Amino acid sequence: xxxxxxxxxxEKAIQDEIAPALERTCAATALFYGMEDGKxxxxxxxxxxxxxxxxxxxxxxxxxxxxxxxxxxQGVVPFYL
Numbered sequence: 001x002x003x004x005x006x007x008x009x010x011e012k013a014i015q016d017e018i019a020p021a022l023e024r025t026c027a028a029t030a031l032f033y034g035m036e037d038g039k040x041x042x043x044x045x046x047x048x049x050x051x052x053x054x055x056x057x058x059x060x061x062x063x064x065x066x067x068x069x070x071x072x073x074q075g076v077v078p079f080y081l
Contacts, residue, residue: 006072007035013069014042018062028054030062031079038074040066054078 001009011032019030026046033041042062044054055078063076 001072003035006038006070009070010035010040010066010073013066014040014062017069018065021065022057022061026057028057030058033079035073036077038072039077040073040075041077041079042066043079 014030014032022028022030022044028047029045031043031045033043035041042058044058044062046054058076058078066073066076
């Protein structure tokens with residue numbers, strides 16, 4: 001699978017699966033900012049501003065879910081808004 005296909009699958013997984021789940025569970029919004037060296041750049045907008053747990057949520061929840069849905073993604077890089 002080429003890079004553009006992986007990027008499209010990752011973006012769709014975040015929009016269709018991961019973002020709605022985060023919205024329901026912690027009122028956060030996951031935003032996809034592209035791929036870099038096989039890793040997805042993901043930002044997290046939370047209702048409490050710069051939530052100190054945002055980094056952990058991205059690495060522990062978003063990364064696990066994304067790598068499960070799109071195994072070609074090698075990891076997640078937090079993208080700070």
